[in-house]
Amino acid sequence: MDENKKTEEQNNGDYKDQKNIGIAVFLLLVALTIGEFFIGSIAADWNWPLWGIAIFKAVLIIYYFMHVTRLFGSSKEEGS
Amino acid sequence: MTTQVEAHSGYKYKSDSNRLGLWLFIISDAFVFGGLLVSRFYLFAGERPELNQWLGVIVTFVLLTSSFFMYRADTDISYGNVKGFTRNILVTLILGILFLIGVVGLEWPTAPFSAGENAMSSIFFTMTGMHALHVLSGVIFLYIVYRNGKKGLYSKERHFPVEAAAIYWHFVDVVWVFFYPALYLMGNPV
Amino acid sequence: MRFYKLSLFRGLGFMLVGTFIGVVITILIRLLIGLPAWNAEPILVVGALFGAIAFMFGTRVMDDWFKWARGIDTPEPAEDSEAEGWKRFIHVSFDHKVIGIQYGLTSILILSVAGLFAMIFRTELAQPGLQFLTPDGFNTLISLHGIVNIGGILLGVAAMANYLVPLMIGANDMAFPRLNAFAYWINIPAIVMLLSTILLGGVDAGWTGYPPLSENLAKIGFSMFFLGVYLIGLSSILGGLNLITTIIRMRAPGMSYFRMPIFVWSTLATMIISLTATQLIGLSFQMVLFDRVFGMDFFNPNQGGNVLLFQNLFWFYSHPAVYVFVLPGLGIISELLPVFSRKPLFGYRWVALSSMAIALVGFFVWAHHMFTSGMADFLRVPFTYSTLLVAVPTGIKFFSWTGTIWRGKLSFQTPMLYVLGAISIFLLGGLSGPPNATVATDLHIHDTYFIVGHFHATMFGGYLFPFVAAAYFWFPLITGRMYSERWGKIGFWLMLIGFYFQSLFQMQTGLLGMRRRIADYDPALGVDFQQLVVSIAGFVVGLGLLVFITNILVSAKRGQVAEQNPWRSRSPEWYIPTPVWGHNYEKPFEVVGEPYDYGLEGSDYTSLGGVADTPADSAVPEPAAAD
Numbered sequence: 001m002d003e004n005k006k007t008e009e010q011n012n013g014d015y016k017d018q019k020n021i022g023i024a025v026f027l028l029l030v031a032l033t034i035g036e037f038f039i040g041s042i043a044a045d046w047n048w049p050l051w052g053i054a055i056f057k058a059v060l061i062i063y064y065f066m067h068v069t070r071l072f073g074s075s076k077e078e079g080s
Numbered sequence: 081m082t083t084q085v086e087a088h089s090g091y092k093y094k095s096d097s098n099r100l101g102l103w104l105f106i107i108s109d110a111f112v113f114g115g116l117l118v119s120r121f122y123l124f125a126g127e128r129p130e131l132n133q134w135l136g137v138i139v140t141f142v143l144l145t146s147s148f149f150m151y152r153a154d155t156d157i158s159y160g161n162v163k164g165f166t167r168n169i170l171v172t173l174i175l176g177i178l179f180l181i182g183v184v185g186l187e188w189p190t191a192p193f194s195a196g197e198n199a200m201s202s203i204f205f206t207m208t209g210m211h212a213l214h215v216l217s218g219v220i221f222l223y224i225v226y227r228n229g230k231k232g233l234y235s236k237e238r239h240f241p242v243e244a245a246a247i248y249w250h251f252v253d254v255v256w257v258f259f260y261p262a263l264y265l266m267g268n269p270v
Numbered sequence: 271m272r273f274y275k276l277s278l279f280r281g282l283g284f285m286l287v288g289t290f291i292g293v294v295i296t297i298l299i300r301l302l303i304g305l306p307a308w309n310a311e312p313i314l315v316v317g318a319l320f321g322a323i324a325f326m327f328g329t330r331v332m333d334d335w336f337k338w339a340r341g342i343d344t345p346e347p348a349e350d351s352e353a354e355g356w357k358r359f360i361h362v363s364f365d366h367k368v369i370g371i372q373y374g375l376t377s378i379l380i381l382s383v384a385g386l387f388a389m390i391f392r393t394e395l396a397q398p399g400l401q402f403l404t405p406d407g408f409n410t411l412i413s414l415h416g417i418v419n420i421g422g423i424l425l426g427v428a429a430m431a432n433y434l435v436p437l438m439i440g441a442n443d444m445a446f447p448r449l450n451a452f453a454y455w456i457n458i459p460a461i462v463m464l465l466s467t468i469l470l471g472g473v474d475a476g477w478t479g480y481p482p483l484s485e486n487l488a489k490i491g492f493s494m495f496f497l498g499v500y501l502i503g504l505s506s507i508l509g510g511l512n513l514i515t516t517i518i519r520m521r522a523p524g525m526s527y528f529r530m531p532i533f534v535w536s537t538l539a540t541m542i543i544s545l546t547a548t549q550l551i552g553l554s555f556q557m558v559l560f561d562r563v564f565g566m567d568f569f570n571p572n573q574g575g576n577v578l579l580f581q582n583l584f585w586f587y588s589h590p591a592v593y594v595f596v597l598p599g600l601g602i603i604s605e606l607l608p609v610f611s612r613k614p615l616f617g618y619r620w621v622a623l624s625s626m627a628i629a630l631v632g633f634f635v636w637a638h639h640m641f642t643s644g645m646a647d648f649l650r651v652p653f654t655y656s657t658l659l660v661a662v663p664t665g666i667k668f669f670s671w672t673g674t675i676w677r678g679k680l681s682f683q684t685p686m687l688y689v690l691g692a693i694s695i696f697l698l699g700g701l702s703g704p705p706n707a708t709v710a711t712d713l714h715i716h717d718t719y720f721i722v723g724h725f726h727a728t729m730f731g732g733y734l735f736p737f738v739a740a741a742y743f744w745f746p747l748i749t750g751r752m753y754s755e756r757w758g759k760i761g762f763w764l765m766l767i768g769f770y771f772q773s774l775f776q777m778q779t780g781l782l783g784m785r786r787r788i789a790d791y792d793p794a795l796g797v798d799f800q801q802l803v804v805s806i807a808g809f810v811v812g813l814g815l816l817v818f819i820t821n822i823l824v825s826a827k828r829g830q831v832a833e834q835n836p837w838r839s840r841s842p843e844w845y846i847p848t849p850v851w852g853h854n855y856e857k858p859f860e861v862v863g864e865p866y867d868y869g870l871e872g873s874d875y876t877s878l879g880g881v882a883d884t885p886a887d888s889a890v891p892e893p894a895a896a897d
Contacts, residue, residue, distance in 0.1 A: 011159065015155070015159040015161075018155045018158075018159075019155060022151045022155060026144070026147075026151075030144065033144060036261055037133075037137050039265070040133075040261065040265025044128075044268045044269070047266045050266055051261075054257050054258050061147065061250050062250075062254060064151075065147060065246070065253075068103075070099060071099060071100060071103055097445050097446075097515055097519045101446060101512070104510075104511045104514055104545060105511055107545065107546060108507055108510075108548075109549070111547070111549035112549045112550075112552070112553055115553040115554075115583055116553065119568070122579050122582070123579065195564055195565075195566060196564055196565035196567070198567050198574050198575075199574035199575040199576070200574060202566035202567050202568050202575070205566070206566070224339045227341070231341050233341050241338075
């Protein structure tokens with residue numbers, strides 16, 4: 001029902017926000033990957049930071065890109 | 081209260097069921113990749129195969145970027161921007177194919193070992209091969225969605241196939257998030 | 271409908287052609303990359319894979335999916351099968367009830383095949399010395415007895431879950447009807463592959479298929495074995511996905527999780543295991559297959575491989591798998607006891623959660639199969655304890671069953687007899703478990719007939735008896751007719767007595783020191799008598815099963831027409847006309863009470879109505895003899 005009351009303007013604002021979130025998350029992922037690459041090239045047996053970064057990256061993708069929260073209802077809010 | 085029949089049909093209800101099914105499939109699939117990761121470290125804890133580092137990081141970025149464009153395509157269609165959706169999904173598709181070329185077309189032939197050489201090469205080829213198979217099926221899925229999207233089958237309200245393709249594609253990326261360090265970065269090269 | 275249009279025959283025809291095409295393509299590719307044209311194993315493996323895919327095309331299960339891919343929307347799958355009568359069961363249908371019966375019939379068929387294998391090698395074992403089997407042939411038979419039974423049990427579990435779950439939760443079908451049909455039909459090529467192993471050199475490494483034996487023996491049968499199990503696993507995974515989604519999404523209004531029937535709870539727990547752990551047996555079998563076909567080295571210690579990796583991956587599924595086999599059966603027991611005791615199920619919530627607990631703990635016990643494998647010693651103790659922990663939720667179930675029977679108004683129709691038999695046998699299986707879980711005793715009895723006796727007890731008590739009980743119990747609903755009560759009881763006593771002799775003497779043989787999987791034994795071991803008894807008892811069990819199968823087949827055709835809800839059950843599926851095809855519930859119903867409040871006056875489970883138990887007529891009426 002909220003959907004119908006939303007003005008065009010609000011909707012456009014949401015759209016922009018969503019796109020900006022995408023860009024921000026992507027840049028963060030890029031930075032983390034560069035970090036991984038450097039850790040990997042300086043220390044061969046430094047595994048735990050790499051695991052930490054990988055898990056963090058996975059959480060970012062699962063939360064922001066895969067919209068895992070849509071599984072638990074309230075999907076309308078995210079404009080699906 | 082709506083009747084059961086009404087409640088159990090309708091696009092939104094079905095999409096919610098489909099989404100749950102897809103996630104369950106992804107959980108299930110994650111166990112394959114988890115099993116491969118465990119096997120890789122069970123067999124070789126402190127070692128890794130000798131691979132082309134630059135190629136590795138480049139394909140990683142290609143896949144990451146494709147994930148970003150997939151996100152944009154998904155967002156575009158949820159706000160009714162069909163044109164942006166078509167463009168972004170095409171970019172995703174091309175990046176996916178580039179990733180496949182990078183791994184199967186470049187990394188495999190230039191790797192300094194063959195598949196049947198030893199356990200290390202076996203695990204390398206199985207991990208990348210299994211992942212490449214998923215990328216390939218993702219690319220096919222993306223192509224289907226792209227084609228149907230151009231036919232104008234998706235709209236702001238009805239676009240679950242796009243969302244499904246997006247979730248699957250991001251999942252393939254998540255797998256690579258773990259496989260990349262496990263294959264290229266962790267342990268001493270032998 | 272002409273026979274060649276029926277999915278089964280069409281699929282098999284396509285499979286033959288597909289296999290041929292696969293073989294030709296592989297030969298061409300081999301020539302192209304400069305390998306010798308003929309190498310039977312890889313060529314046949316790819317051929318079989320093509321055959322399986324072609325089979326699925328042939329059945330037309332996937333037609334709608336291809337239409338969707340081309341952007342064509344299809345209506346909901348037709349409620350009615352195109353085929354009529356018995357042909358319904360060998361033709362593709364998207365009705366969960368038809369699929370459930372298809373699963374059930376296939377399961378009974380291949381369990382019989384596996385039982386036949388057992389009869390052959392039991393005849394061989396009846397006396398010392400080799401009479402008519404070669405050691406290889408013997409080992410192939412025991413391996414196939416194991417794996418075909420496992421396939422059959424998985425199909426039987428799927429049969430019960432498919433038929434009952436949507437009915438019980440008030441849904442008109444599963445969440446993904448097409449996927450459901452796909453998951454059933456993929457089993458057929460898998461079974462063909464498994465049985466083809468006999469012609470392709472056999473599989474003489476035991477049902478576990480441990481490398482290096484399964485990797486180094488140059489018998490194509492092994493590749494078919496791995497591929498077949500892989501496809502059955504795929505079916506299991508897809509079925510699990512479908513059922514979990516159905517249970518979470520499609521319950522009738524008012525049916526909260528703690529108002530679901532217990533069987534639905536146990537299915538949910540089961541399917542969580544199917545969905546996740548099955549992937550790892552798939553992975554391990556895939557690795558052996560790669561080792562065999564591509565010459566990879568996962569399990570070749572000379573090249574850095576490790577055979578224990580296989581055992582870890584394999585048992586990570588195969589131990590939870592036994593809970594896949596028994597949990598639905600235990601659910602059936604909990605489901606039927608209140609009906610035949612006319613009392614509420616004792617401790618409903620605890621029973622519901624105990625299934626989940628068994629499933630969860632089941633993920634952390636796999637290494638108890640590997641105590642003698644040479645794995646790290648310090649891991650033995652934690653795995654002993656985690657294994658013993660399984661006894662706690664299982665104990666809850668036993669406690670609930672005794673509590674339910676306690677002072678109930680019991681009546682002893684065939685399903686109830688099977689349920690009580692199941693409880694007693696599962697108790698035997700359960701009590702013989704801790705000696706295997708404890709390292710000190712396991713080192714002695716590992717790989718002996720004691721283990722054989724133990725797991726046959728768990729399988730009979732946890733799966734076979736409940737399955738037969740369920741088949742008899744829901745028989746009036748499925749067919750609209752009544753089975754023969756007299757033959758049902760005869761079959762029960764044959765199976766029960768046969769089983770006890772078989773299992774107890776197997777255990778004794780094991781304690782006397784005889785190892786399993788050996789075709790011959792030394793008379794000096796002093797187990798001749800026991801082996802003879804086991805063989806005879808095995809045949810008696812087989813006879814009991816034959817009585818069961820004959821009974822349901824004959825009664826389905828000629829049994830007396832059953833009255834509505836003969837057991838006076840509260841479950842919603844009994845309040846619709848039988849036999850029901852197509853749509854389950856004409857109009858939706860609401861859940862208004864607790865599922866098992868038998869004997870409580872004025873309580874209803876659903877808005878469909880209920881049985882008003884008055885103290886006077888509480889026992890289930892004895893159905894009229896139908897023979």
